Each structure stands twice: as structure tokens, then as C-alpha cells.
Amino acid sequence: MGSRFRFVNVVLYGAVSLWSLFVLLPLVWMVIASSKTRREIFLDPLGLPAQFRLDAFERAWSVGMGTFLFNSAIITFFSVIVIVVVSGMAAYVLARSDNKWMQLVYLMIVAGFAVPVQAVLVPLFQMVSEAGMLNSRAAIVLPYAAYGVPFTTILFYAFFLDFPRELEEAARLDGCGRLQIFFRIILPLSGPAIASAAIFQAVFIWNEFVLALLMLTKPALKTLPVGILQLTGEFTADWPAIMAGLSIAVLPILLIFILAQKYFVRSLAGLGK
Amino acid sequence: MPHLEIKNLVKKYGDFTAVKDVSFAVEQGEFVVMVGPSGCGKSTLLRSIAGLEEISSGEICINGRDISRDEPSDRGVAMVFQNYALYPHMTVRQNMGFALKIAGAPKREVNEAVERAAAILRIQEQLDKRPKALSGGQKQRVAIGRAITRSPDVFLFDEPLSNLDAALRSQMRIELGRLHTELGATMVYVTHDQTEAMTMASRIVVLHDGIIEQIGTPLDLYNEPHNRFVAGFLGSPRMNFIEARAEQSREGMVSVSAPGLDGSLRIKLKAGADAPAPGEKVTVGVRPEAFGEHDAGGWTIKGSIAVIESLGRETLVYLDGGQVRATDSESHEGYFAVHRTRQITARHGDGLTVTVDPNAVFLFGPDDETIAFPQSHHSIIHNQV
Numbered sequence A: 001m002g003s004r005f006r007f008v009n010v011v012l013y014g015a016v017s018l019w020s021l022f023v024l025l026p027l028v029w030m031v032i033a034s035s036k037t038r039r040e041i042f043l044d045p046l047g048l049p050a051q052f053r054l055d056a057f058e059r060a061w062s063v064g065m066g067t068f069l070f071n072s073a074i075i076t077f078f079s080v081i082v083i084v085v086v087s088g089m090a091a092y093v094l095a096r097s098d099n100k101w102m103q104l105v106y107l108m109i110v111a112g113f114a115v116p117v118q119a120v121l122v123p124l125f126q127m128v129s130e131a132g133m134l135n136s137r138a139a140i141v142l143p144y145a146a147y148g149v150p151f152t153t154i155l156f157y158a159f160f161l162d163f164p165r166e167l168e169e170a171a172r173l174d175g176c177g178r179l180q181i182f183f184r185i186i187l188p189l190s191g192p193a194i195a196s197a198a199i200f201q202a203v204f205i206w207n208e209f210v211l212a213l214l215m216l217t218k219p220a221l222k223t224l225p226v227g228i229l230q231l232t233g234e235f236t237a238d239w240p241a242i243m244a245g246l247s248i249a250v251l252p253i254l255l256i257f258i259l260a261q262k263y264f265v266r267s268l269a270g271l272g273k
Numbered sequence B: 001m002p003h004l005e006i007k008n009l010v011k012k013y014g015d016f017t018a019v020k021d022v023s024f025a026v027e028q029g030e031f032v033v034m035v036g037p038s039g040c041g042k043s044t045l046l047r048s049i050a051g052l053e054e055i056s057s058g059e060i061c062i063n064g065r066d067i068s069r070d071e072p073s074d075r076g077v078a079m080v081f082q083n084y085a086l087y088p089h090m091t092v093r094q095n096m097g098f099a100l101k102i103a104g105a106p107k108r109e110v111n112e113a114v115e116r117a118a119a120i121l122r123i124q125e126q127l128d129k130r131p132k133a134l135s136g137g138q139k140q141r142v143a144i145g146r147a148i149t150r151s152p153d154v155f156l157f158d159e160p161l162s163n164l165d166a167a168l169r170s171q172m173r174i175e176l177g178r179l180h181t182e183l184g185a186t187m188v189y190v191t192h193d194q195t196e197a198m199t200m201a202s203r204i205v206v207l208h209d210g211i212i213e214q215i216g217t218p219l220d221l222y223n224e225p226h227n228r229f230v231a232g233f234l235g236s237p238r239m240n241f242i243e244a245r246a247e248q249s250r251e252g253m254v255s256v257s258a259p260g261l262d263g264s265l266r267i268k269l270k271a272g273a274d275a276p277a278p279g280e281k282v283t284v285g286v287r288p289e290a291f292g293e294h295d296a297g298g299w300t301i302k303g304s305i306a307v308i309e310s311l312g313r314e315t316l317v318y319l320d321g322g323q324v325r326a327t328d329s330e331s332h333e334g335y336f337a338v339h340r341t342r343q344i345t346a347r348h349g350d351g352l353t354v355t356v357d358p359n360a361v362f363l364f365g366p367d368d369e370t371i372a373f374p375q376s377h378h379s380i381i382h383n384q385v
Helices: A003-033 A038-043 A055-096 A100-112 A117-130 A138-161 A165-173 A178-189 A191-207 A210-215 A224-231 A239-269 B042-050 B092-102 B107-121 B136-149 B166-183 B194-200 B218-223 B228-233
Strands: B004-013 B016-026 B031-035 B057-062 B077-080 B154-158 B186-191 B203-208 B211-216 B240-250 B253-257 B265-268 B281-286 B299-310 B315-320 B336-340 B351-356 B362-364 B370-372
Touching: A003 A239, A038 A239, A055 A100, A055 A138, A055 A178, A055 A191, A055 A224, A055 A239, A100 A138, A117 A138, A117 A210, A138 A191, A138 A210, A165 A178, A165 B077, A178 A191, A191 A239, A210 A224, A224 A239, B004 B042, B016 B042, B016 B057, B016 B203, B016 B211, B031 B042, B031 B194, B042 B077, B042 B154, B042 B186, B077 B136, B092 B107, B092 B136, B107 B136, B107 B166, B136 B166, B166 B194, B186 B194, B194 B218, B203 B218, B203 B228, B211 B218, B211 B228, B228 B281, B228 B362, B253 B281, B315 B351, B336 B351
Parallel strands: B031 B186, B031 B203, B077 B154, B154 B186
Antiparallel strands: B004 B016, B004 B057, B203 B211, B240 B253, B240 B281, B253 B265, B281 B362, B299 B315, B299 B351, B315 B336, B362 B370
């Protein structure tokens, strides 16, 4: 091991450590701020609270965090299911086809990835409204799914290109049709790809704000990001309660990520083939 | 009626024709090995029989029924893949019973079929393991077991032994031979390894560039190859070829001479063969075991030992003939491969003289067709052990 190698290591570890701090500090600040008073937050933003208190969590919970949590979970769950099934099947067909039109379809799906939500907000709202789906869970699950499909299709496409074809051929000889091959052979062996697609989409959907704000106005249907907004008034905001609400909101997704990060990293490492 | 019949099969990929108008028939219970260098179309042919490749034209019949447009699972074939292709998320038992389960067979029937196949292959202890926990040889057994469970009309093997090490490969060769006898099944086996072809086949189909060069029993092909390609492909080390020119021919005999070798070789042409015109290019083929030690009225090659391989009961010598070179040789350096059925103590650089008996050589005409066979075949002993 030469000194040059050690130097490179020091630089690399230094850079990664700085980056980690950059990412983690706001999270730490959020948790600390949730046990401060409003006065402390503004007078001494970086200091520790004089007294450790949990009343902000109580206030946050009292505006209906439980309902929001449940709504977010339901909506995230169904969106992810739709995304995984639709993009899995689409990517499989695209990865196995030699047809050049199919390649065009794939390109269009990839291009869909580049359209920002904000650009289609108004027409999307009109469509959902015309369909009479405003203030229903479908009003948000379907657009989320539509937005999740392109990225997940790219992810699955790369994964399926490497999937051993002999297994599919063996399954054909064993009497499986296309759908049976997909559901009995491919899906059970796509664990890593599914896990990473699911986490990626779950994080996005869990945190999504604009569409949820637009489509869901009934308090009983609101998701966490929109629900937490209730803690701000026109002239004043209960910042400790907002931070407490955010801390509650972050916890489930953080847990899932920590549990499944192995798959997440593994499949992203295989991307870009 | 043949059990499996291929009629005028053509398989094209765009402009490239992988299989060119191939026809042959396999009888019930035969073990047919399709052999050839990579890219000769043998795997494509096998996959076409299995239904994994759509054929461009022609017919594939099993028991007289044209199956060439049927789904793979409706053809009555089972295939063993080179990489085993076992489903990693299923146990051995589930792997082996999968086809019957998909076909909707009752659980009891699936279990019986799996147990029966496992007993034949002696893998009963492995039934509840996942493929990941098995060794290469065990995996291949399971893959074969999966085929047996389906009790197909025809077994297809796609280079099933090429992922195994040498010791396991020869063990599995014997095992496959036993299995073939025990099941009495029709098997079509693809390999690029001529040893596998020679040892296991009831008949060999030699393929080259998408066409069949020759079909016959291993010894037929070894003793009477139709052309230089077949002669060179079967046998290890391969046949030694010496480029030569025809001189005059008379009464079914032709004289040939080669640069660097004294005298000419008078070879008896096979019946009906056209004698090459004087001056035409011909090739003399000598099997490694056909080199003599005493002058038999032919050529004498004086050289030195380049490489010597002592295998105990036999010895292989690679002879550097100086100016006289073997073309297209095993060693790629123009050395002559010489086989002796005894132990020889010699070293690199030692001198060695071998003779070429005109009655022990093959002769290939200008178009590489065989025009003369050795007069005395290695004495074939029938049913005497």
C-alpha cells in the first residue's frame, strides 16, 4: 500500500463524510427542533432545547396525524403495487422483443420520465375532475403510478436483459405460457429489482406534496405532507409541531430503507446497462 | 416409421442461414449425437426440435405427427440445458415436478413421478434442497431428472457435460449410457466434443456450416469418413494430413508424392472413386496409430520429438518432421501426432523415424472427398471380450 493510495483513501472518505453530514444534519435539526419551543427555534436555532418536551408531538397528533399516516400508507401501498406490476410486465415484453417499434415504445416511456409534474398539473387536474375522481384515493394513486412507471420500467428493463433466458426456455418446455413464465419464474426471482423499485417509488410517493394538495381536499383523505400543512396558519406557524409531524412522517420510510438498503444499492449498481 | 424425422429443415436468421436443408431420421431408442465445431448449426437444430426456435421451412415429425408449429410443451420432448436451467427459487422436488404441476396432474401422481426419477438418478437425498446447495454434477442429475419426470418421447441434450470437470464428465458419460439403456428412450445429444460423440452415440450426425457431412455409427465414421472434414473431426489426436500431388494412376491405383519425402506412395483407390489427374492436389491422411516402425514400401519421416505425452498404457509423441509438415494439425505447429500402445522412454529432441504404409492411409481428392481408405482396418472383434 503506497502513500498515494492512502492519500486517495483519505480524500475519498473525507468527501463521503462531509456529504453524509450535509444529508444528516437537517434530519437531526428537525428532531431537536421538535422538542424546542417556538421562541427557542427563532432565538437560538442551532442550540439545544432548555428542557426536553414532547408536547409538540401531542399537538401534531391532535390535528389527525393518525389518519394522514393511514392515508399515506394506503396510497403508497397501492401505487407501488400498480407501478411494480405494470412496469414489470412492460419491461419484460420490451426486454424480450426484437421489434424496432417496441424499441420506440421504450424510448417514449423513457422520455415520459423527463416531463415534470408541474408542467401537466392543470390538464391532469381537469382530467381527474372530469372523470369525477376528485377526492378519491384513485385520483392520486393513478397519477402517482403513471409518474412512477417510466423510471421503474428502465430499472426492470436493465434487470431483465441479464435474466438467464434458459430459465424461461425451460419453463416453456415445462408448459408455461407467457404470463405463467412471468408470474411463476420471473417475478419470484426479481426480488432485488422489485425491492429497489418499490423503495424508490415509496419514498417519492410518501413525500409527494403538490398532486396530493391539488386532488385531495377532504381532511379524511389527506396524506401526511398535506396534512402537516394544517399546522401552519395564515400569519403564524407552529414550527415545533411541524417538526414533530415531519419526524413522525419520516420514521416509517427510514425504517423500510434501512431494512432493505441492500437490495436498493445492489439493483441501482446494475443500472445503466 | 422413424420415431423422430427431420425433413428439409431450414433455419435462417435474416440473411444468414444457420441450418441448410437438413434431413435425417432417428429410430425409437436410438442415441443420436450431433457433433460439429461451434457455429455449425447443431444447437440451432436441437432448439428447433425443442420448439425454442421457429424454423424457416421444413418439417419435424415425432411418431409421424408434424410438430414443427406446436408449442414446446406439446411436442413430447424434454430438454437438458448446458447451464442446467434449474429454477433457483424451487426445491429439487418442485423443479422436477414443475411440468406435471403446470399440466394439472394430481399431487400424488407428481410425487410418484418425481420419486421414480430420483431413484433412477440416485438423488433421493437431495429432493428437498435448493439448486444452490448442489454441486455441478448433482445439478446436472436434477436437470436430467426433470426431463425424465415428464416421460417424453424424445430427450434432447444441449452440451450437458461441458460445465463439468473432466473426472465428472467421464463419470456422467457412463451414467448417461446406463440411463439410455435403462429407459430405452430416444435421445438426441448435441456436443462439440468428439470423445462424447464417439463414446455414447449409437449414431453420429456430423454437422459443418449448417449441412450434414455424414451420418453413421461411430466406427463407420472413424473408419470410412466421407471427406477430409469428418476424418479430421473424429479421433483424438486428430488425423495427420500431408499435402501431396497425384502422379499417374492405373488400374485403380494412384501414385502420390509429397515435397520433402522420398519416393511415391502407391495407394489403392476405393471402388468407384475417380482417379485424380496427374499433378492434381490431394491430401494423404494418416491416423496417429497408423504410423509404422518398419519400412512398408512407402514414405519414411525422419524427425525429432517435439513433445512426448506418456499416459502410462499409451504414449503420444508429437514429431517434428523438419521440412515435412502436417497441415491443419492437432498442435497447430505442423507436428505429426504419433500414437503408440506402449511406454516409450524418450525425451524432447530425441530422434524418431516413422513410416507411412500405403495400405494404412486415407486419400482425399482435390475436392476433399475421400477416394481411398486404409486396406486393413484395425481388426474389429465382434462380441468378444
